[in-house]
Amino acid sequence: MPLTRPLAILLLLGLLALLALQRCDHEPQSVRRSRLLMGTVVEITALGDEQKSLDAAVSEAFLAMARVEELMSASRPHSDVFRLNAATVAVDVTPETAAVLVLGQQVAVASGGAFDMTLGRLKELWGIEAAEPRIPSAEEITAALVGIGPQALSIAGPRISKQTPALQVDLGGIAKGFAIDQAIEVLHRAGVEHASVNAGGDIRLLGDRLGRPWRIGIQHPRNSQTLIATLELDQVAVVSSGDYERFFEREGVRYHHLFDPRTGRPAALCQSVTVVAASAAEADALATAAFVLGPEAGLRFIEAWPQAEVMLVAADGSIVLSAGLKERVQWP
Amino acid sequence: MAVTAVLRRMTWLDRVIVLILLLATGAAFVLVGKGPRGARVVVEQQGRVVFSAPLAVDRSATLTGPLGETLLAIRDGHVCITSSPCPHKVCIGMGHIARQGELLACVPNELLVLIEGEEKEEPTHDLISR
Structure with missing residues (x-):
């Protein structure tokens, strides 16, 4: 049969369609969804071959995070933390909450109390996240610090005891990280190999970003529109704590949400701290501890913690990096 | 001829x-011919940005307001509200938007969806730690 012009064009179009179809088959799929959870926007991105399974895994991951919020929110009646705060005797908590308390206790002891899960009364006193925050008197602060510290909680498996009934537990410095870890665990179990979970800037990465590292911008603590640095990372968590996240100002002084348990006032030695660690719960708690400790002691503390790196921005704006981060940081 | x-x-x-x-x-x-295409979807609630995403990437987002969950869908460079707990569903009836400066609003559920302008250059990062 002679190859007429219409036949040639039809063959060419068919070939192009076949090539396009083949290309579509091998194009990596991505699912990116956001939800408001734990008082912040949580964005989960999953990359892989099949959209439907990625979508199902992301839905499961959000459910896992919502469960952590149910268990560890201090304001939700029936949550582990709510029951613990109301209790006058020992309380049994879920394995998840017990695991968070154990890790928190480890960070609290190792940091000499710079990280503290027993600051519930102090945080309520300042009301940084309330509609009308205020500067408490010295007497009020002293009273809110009575009985706090790593020794104030006894953890025996799921059974938690408070040294004094009035003690109020606040897991704000670690629960969000734990929720991120739970989401990553769910994604991993579902077979997802490349993903990120970003809860208001606290991030954990699963694998790399399809053949290249994830590029994580670190917000400048004094200019929210610019980045102070970019890190190329994979298979780790990166969490930043800063005095710019939640604060109020009175007479030109900034009062923020990261309290020094020794003084009961906002810690003043750093503008921000970014920690890279194996898990987001660790990174979350370590970042708060390093922020309170300040650039010098904070750097020593993080360098002594296994598999953790840190970038500290001191109160004067100078930057301190741990040894392992120096080769991975890119400046703007 | x-x-x-x-x-x-x-x-x-x-x-x-x-x-x-x-x-x-x-x-x-x-x-x-209808003006510059937008680059990002930004959702504000009580003056705060609660969600932001590029228009070029298909996705859905569930946003929680005082009445419940509003579902936002980004498809083929357009954004629309596909589900809302508000009584009159005016926000769903506003259809889809894609151009810089256009907006959708759900007043009862306190959500404002805006389209922001083109990004001038390739982003230098995938995520931001803050």
Whole structure:
């Protein structure tokens, strides 16, 4: 049969369609969804071959995070933390909450109390996240610090005891990280190999970003529109704590949400701290501890913690990096 | 006349292809002629940005307001509200938007969806730690 012009064009179009179809088959799929959870926007991105399974895994991951919020929110009646705060005797908590308390206790002891899960009364006193925050008197602060510290909680498996009934537990410095870890665990179990979970800037990465590292911008603590640095990372968590996240100002002084348990006032030695660690719960708690400790002691503390790196921005704006981060940081 | 001669030499398939090209060109003019396309979807609640995403990436987002969950869908460079707990569903009726400066609003559920302008350069990062 002679190859007429219409036949040639039809063959060419068919070939192009076949090539396009083949290309579509091998194009990596991505699912990116956001939800408001734990008082912040949580964005989960999953990359892989099949959209439907990625979508199902992301839905499961959000459910896992919502469960952590149910268990560890201090304001939700029936949550582990709510029951613990109301209790006058020992309380049994879920394995998840017990695991968070154990890790928190480890960070609290190792940091000499710079990280503290027993600051519930102090945080309520300042009301940084309330509609009308205020500067408490010295007497009020002293009273809110009575009985706090790593020794104030006894953890025996799921059974938690408070040294004094009035003690109020606040897991704000670690629960969000734990929720991120739970989401990553769910994604991993579902077979997802490349993903990120970003809860208001606290991030954990699963694998790399399809053949290249994830590029994580670190917000400048004094200019929210610019980045102070970019890190190329994979298979780790990166969490930043800063005095710019939640604060109020009175007479030109900034009062923020990261309290020094020794003084009961906002810690003043750093503008921000970014920690890279194996898990987001660790990174979350370590970042708060390093922020309170300040650039010098904070750097020593993080360098002594296994598999953790840190970038500290001191109160004067100078930057301190741990040894392992120096080769991975890119400046703007 | 030259055009008549060309038309006489064309086969039926040539004519179909020319027609498709003309239609596609016309459609492109209509679609592109309405002003600059947006680059990002930004959702604000009580003056705070609660969600932001590029228009170029298909996704859905569940946003929680005082009445419950509002579902936002980004598809093919457009954004629309597909589900809302508000009583009159005016926000769903606003259809989809894609151009810089356009907005959708759900007043009862306190959500404002805005389209922001084109990004000038390739982003230097995938995520931001803050």
